[in-house]
Structure formats: structure tokens, C-alpha cells
Amino acid sequence: MRQSFAKSCQGWCNGLTFERLTMADAPTRHTGTAPTIRDVAALAGVATSTVSRALSNPDRVNRVTRERIEKIAAELNYVPSSQARGLSSGRTNAIALLVPDVTNPFYFDIIRGTQNQLKAAGYTQLLVDTEESAEMEADTLRKMQRTADGFILAASRLSDATLAEAAANQAIVTINRSSSYAPTVMIDTPGAVIQALEHLTSLGHSRICYVGGPSSSWSNAKRWKTFDDETRDRGLTTSRVGPFAPKMTSGAAAADAAVRTGATACIVFNDLLAIGMLQRLRERGIRVPEDMSIVGCDDIFGADFCNPPLTTMASPIEQAGRVAVSMLLAQLGPLRSASSRRLAVMPTHLTVRGSTGSAPQQG
Amino acid sequence: MRQSFAKSCQGWCNGLTFERLTMADAPTRHTGTAPTIRDVAALAGVATSTVSRALSNPDRVNRVTRERIEKIAAELNYVPSSQARGLSSGRTNAIALLVPDVTNPFYFDIIRGTQNQLKAAGYTQLLVDTEESAEMEADTLRKMQRTADGFILAASRLSDATLAEAAANQAIVTINRSSSYAPTVMIDTPGAVIQALEHLTSLGHSRICYVGGPSSSWSNAKRWKTFDDETRDRGLTTSRVGPFAPKMTSGAAAADAAVRTGATACIVFNDLLAIGMLQRLRERGIRVPEDMSIVGCDDIFGADFCNPPLTTMASPIEQAGRVAVSMLLAQLGPLRSASSRRLAVMPTHLTVRGSTGSAPQQG
């Protein structure tokens, strides 16, 4: 073995000694922090490349050598720097999740879903709040193009053109934002709206109001369209109020506007807004569901314990996050998405709770 | 971009669509198009080092050259790879936030706070769920030692020894986990518990139960100790039940246990558990607050609109997250924490809502 050429040097890791070839002194700092691949290689008496392969491509290294290297690496607590690894491989093992508003519980569920799935796949999640701004979203996408291997855009505010451009340059999956440019996870809102309408009409409601969310929201447009299409043939009196910001505080304005339309039931853009409305209605002495029925959307945390509990179009949000991750990773995989899905539709169902009831008798 | 991408994109419909890559360069490394500093340098007719300086150290480069470089960089959409930058600087510009459970709304607020503050400082947030496991927490800390510049541990489950060791090697700030090894942001639970006790006794309650959270939780221990100390001198009949997992589903068991103690009021480890208890008590026909008063802790999302709205020890959780970030960044700064704060205590106040009321008259 070549170790006979080596001379023993002063160990710098917990009193261990190691062999070093008679070369110019490599500038290995012994700061006690973060051992590098070189440290491992020196201790194991092999080249750095061998260490690299032993750890990342084990079957291309002799078993004894590999085990020795693994042992030493473990002793040193060696962790390959993902920074340096990413340099040559071009990958970061991180994916970014862009949400319009970390404040919104809807996105919490998505965060949770992606987080779980990414961790399972050994990826790191980079969480970014784009503050409901398309510009900020595009900006983040640009700035992080090298930082993340891929992006999940939840409820993207991007224009079609911008999204197309972005998707051409990086791996992207959208959630609740249909697009022909990037794979998408859709939550089946149309189906849910239809269920909600059926529920309300079967309870005798004939004057129904759609309480709209932000105008830049794709899913809001979709929900309204379905609502509009489906009510046309049923002899219902419909109205629409909004747009309202998807926050609880907008609930007061939304409730007042909805009441003014004379409707006896509302289908509301999302649960946050709906819960805000419930509060306002109670303040005003309007009983739910006796005077007014409310249907929310998303089934967020809190929809089950608000007062009254909210009837809502429940969607498997967390699962949507997980599916988005799978689709993204498939895109990144070696098979290059030859057959990977472009669209996943998450099923939705109506969860009936206390906020909907029979239509009030006509005075 | 140069990609002729718009072709062969199926419209989306219900059902699944498949993508087929018809482009010549099958391995469309999305990053293959990402310009490097070399591209910019070549186009600008300067050396790469000049580009580097022009962008990160502008006053060391002639204005005309700099502007030319900036223009070209902008045209190319050039973004320096944080990977490579980190290599030489040793910094990643990323901070990891470790939370025991992303599911818990309490941490949502922390996530939100750190997210905002980090973004403002130009840092990326790496979110990790440690699943309430000390081992997993330590593991993450080790694995990410090179990935993040610093760590924020929310409600750390680490043992003192492990925490000490970790803090010796990396920049760490803890939230709600006192320690002499790392700077800490504390939420003033003792103060809150005292306020809650005063509130309850002033309402005539004399039999009060503490509903405990997980035994590994430092703040749970702290809350119980304060409760115990403070009730001793007041001639109150106290009891303790638990430990319970800090989840809504544990509320049922917690409620049943609390009722059995004969207490007329409960101080509950956190709001999640408290809200779960409210549900159970209603199921059992026990009225809140007429038969039983409930005080939660944290004032999470939902505490204001549950039924009845929850009286709770409100803490500025989001602000705690922000402060943690500031403390961490101070630690990372050039001054090396010589004078940076080791402890921040966030004030707390009792927010009285509908879940507390006068003690029931003795039968």
C-alpha cells in the first residue's frame, strides 16, 4: 500500500492521526467546524474522488474501502456540502413553494402537504410569500432560478405569458391555476359548486348570491362561471357581489352586500371570507342558517368549529400539495417526464354543517 | 425565449392529459439556459471578476463599465448562483426554521413572522418539520449545518446537552425554550398564567384545573410551575390532568378528565387543546362558560370565532418569530454577538372572550 510512503502527522480531529502524502501542505483548516471531503479522504488514505463515489455511488467502490470510508465519515460527522455538490451537478435538492399569502390557512394545508412529501423525497422546501403580487412572483421565480430545482406555484397570480416564459426555463407545477404551459393540480371547484347548488335548491333556496374573491384569482373566475352556467337553467334568482379580499376582515362588507341582494343563501369564494361573514351576520342579528345560509369553500382549519360550523366545499388541500410535489419530482426525474401527468384533478365534496338550512318562508 | 414551446400543448379537460416532449434536446435541462457570470463577461467584453465586482461591489468598478455590465446582466436575466457564491463566502443566505409540527397553527404564526423578517433581510427560509422528535431535530441540525447559516428552533425538544453541543457549532436561536447556550425568545407565560388566575378568581372560581400539554414541552413545564406556585397561596383547590397531545382531537379526553376533577374552570396548555375541549363539552351538554370556564393559550387563528369565542392568553407569536430572526441575524453579523441580546421576553396579555364567566353557584 502506498501508506508506507506516508508520514504520520499531528491529528486534528479528536486526537486521531492520519496519513498524508508528501505533497505541499494542503491548506486544510482545522477549525473544528465542518469537515470536508478532503479530511475524510486524508484519514481514509484515499483520494477525494473515491470518498465521493463511496458515499454517493456505493457499488462502484470496493466494499472494504467503502466501509472504511463510511466509518470515518461517520466518525467525523461529515456531511457533503450541498452547496458544492450543487455546483457541478446543477441541482440543489431544494424546491420552492410560492404562496400568495402565508397568512391564509388554505395555504397552510398546502405547505403541510408539500413539506411532508418533499421531506420524504429528501428535498428541502423553500417557502416564499409573494404577497398576492404577480410581479413579486415573477421576480422570485427569476431570482431563485438557480436556488431551486423546481417551483410549485400555489394559486399563481402570473399572467399566461409570464407563466409560459417561466415554465419554459424551469420546472414548474401550479396548483389551482390551469395552464397549458405547466402541469397543474386542480381542485375540482366546478363539481363542488354544482353540489353546493343542489344542496341549496333542495333546501328550497331560490335566491342565491355568489360572494366573489379577488379578481386576479383564476379559481374565483372558474367558480363564478360554473355558478353562472349552472343557475341559468334552474329558474333561480342569482346575484353576485364582490370582489372581496380573501380575508376574514372582508367578511363584514361581504355580508352586508350579500344581505342587500335579498338572497337567502350565499356561496362564498372561500372559508375565510365566509367565516368573516358569519361573524358580521351574528352582529347584525341575522341568524344563520334560519335567515341566511352560507356555503364556504376549502374546508380550512376552523371551518368545523366556527359558529355555526360552516357548510363548505371540502377539498383535499394537503393532498393537492403532495400530488404537486410528485408531479414536480417526476418532471425532474431522469425519465424527463416523457409520460408524466400534466393535470391532476382533486375530487371535492360538500361537507354539510350547521351554516345551511331550509330557506326562510316567504313573508 | 427561444423555445418554440407553444406547440403541442393540449388543452386541459377533465381526465388526464399527457405531455410528450417533441423538442430535439430531450434532456431540456431547464437550467441549461441559465446564464453564468461568464456569459455576461463575454458579452460585455470584460473578465468575470469585473462582472462579479460590478454587481456586488459597484464602487470598485468604473461607472460606464458597470452600467454596461448591469445592462447586459439584466438582458440575460443573469442571477448569480447562490450556490457558488456560498462556496467562497461560506454563507448560504438561508436560515432554517425547525418546528415540531407544521400542522399546529401556533407555528403558522411563527412561520409567518420569520418569513417576513427573513425576506426583508434577503434571506431564504428553509422550513423543516421535526415531528415532535428530539432525534429528528438533532439530525436535521447536523445534516443542514452547511445548508443554513443559522437555525431557529421553535419549541425545541432537544436535551440540554444536545442543544449545548449544537449551539457551540452553529448559530442558533430558540423560541420558547430557555437555555443558557443559545439566545432565546420567550413568551411570558408566567405573566399570562397569573393574569388568567386573577381573572378566574375574580369571577369567583375556586376549583381550577390545569390541563397539561406534552411532557417534553418546556413551556408546558413552565406554565404548570407558575400555576402551582401562584395557586398555593390563594386558598384554591387545584388539580392537574394530562399530559395531552397539543391537538384538537385530544380535547375530548382532556375535557372528560377536567370535568372529573370537579373544577369549574380550566387553564389549558394551548388553544388547540382548548378548542377541542369546547367541542367535547358541548357534546356532553356541559355549558361554557355557565358550567365550566375555559382559558386557552396562544390566541391562535380560530380562537376568536370558535364557539364560544375563547378567552386566551394572547401572545405576539408572529412578533416572536420576527424577534428571533433579528437576534439570529445579529449573531451572524460581523460583530459576532458581542453585545447582542441573549434573551427577549414577549409580553402577554389575557384576552377575555366568551369562554369564561362567573363560577356556577354551589349546589
Add this chain to the structure above:
DNA sequence: AACACATGCGCGAACTCCAGGCAAAGATCA
């Protein structure tokens, strides 16, 4: 038994991208 060929293993160099030190070249001033 000797030789040719095949295989496995590990080395070293080249590469990734950026920052920064040093030095050279050009510009300005005395």
C-alpha cells in the same frame, strides 16, 4: 505454464461558479 485479454478499482485532473487578492495597465496629476 505463459500469454493475451478482460475486469475492477482508485487516482488525478478537469470542471462547476463566484469572490477576492495581487498585479499590471492606463489615466491623472504634480
Add this chain to the structure above:
DNA sequence: TGATCTTTGCCTGGAGTTCGCGCATGTGTT
């Protein structure tokens, strides 16, 4: 014209991966 700046280029370091290649066996053939 020499001295002092100012600008800019060259080169190296930093941590890891990848690839070509040589060395040392191992196998098969005559």
C-alpha cells in the same frame, strides 16, 4: 516624466462530482 490612483484582468481557492486512464489483478486460451 515620474508618482499615485483607478480600473481591470489573471489566478487561485473553495467543496464536491465526473471522467479518462493506468495499475493490478483475474480469467481464458493455447
